[in-house]
Amino acid sequence: MEKPIATYEEARFELRRRFALFPDRIRVTGKGLYLGRLDAVIPLSILHPDPARQWVRGQLFRYGLFALFVAACWAASLSLGGGPEALVRPWVVGVLGSLALVGLLVVLANIRPVEFARFQTDAGVIALDVGRVGRQAEGFDEFVDLLIEQIQGARPTA
Secondary structure, three states: OOOOOEEEEEEOOOEEEEEEEOOOEEEEEEEEOOOEEEEEEEEHHHEOOOOEEEEEOOHHHHHHHHHHHHHHHHHHHHHHHHOHHHHHOHHHHHHHHHHHHHHHHHHHHOOOOEEEEEEEEOOOOEEEEEEOOOOOHHHHHHHHHHHHHHHHHHOOOO
């Protein structure tokens, strides 16, 4: 079995992926909360060597915002229905306070956006993206530079 030139692993809550770079292809394997298992081999010759950069926040950030929004709407409806004193009832403080606290903690834990290098094909479709997230994040730039170099070598010359 051929050994890869380089490997890189990214780990997010909802997805873990491993990239194995070979001279003419890259193999992406992983496991995701929503996607299940992933095993794809992408030929480097179909990719453009100039990646687009994108910074996005994960799914947990949106879940945290949703929890804060639900807590705020619930508090507003209780306040409109029973006046401001309805918000100091023990069950309201416990339930709404817990929901708001969990939402706030999840938002704060995921507030920093993750950088992705996105490689597209000649058709303009994003065929590969690599994220700066996980334990190997410090090796992201080195891996992406090596990937660009391998793509340039694998692309057909016209």
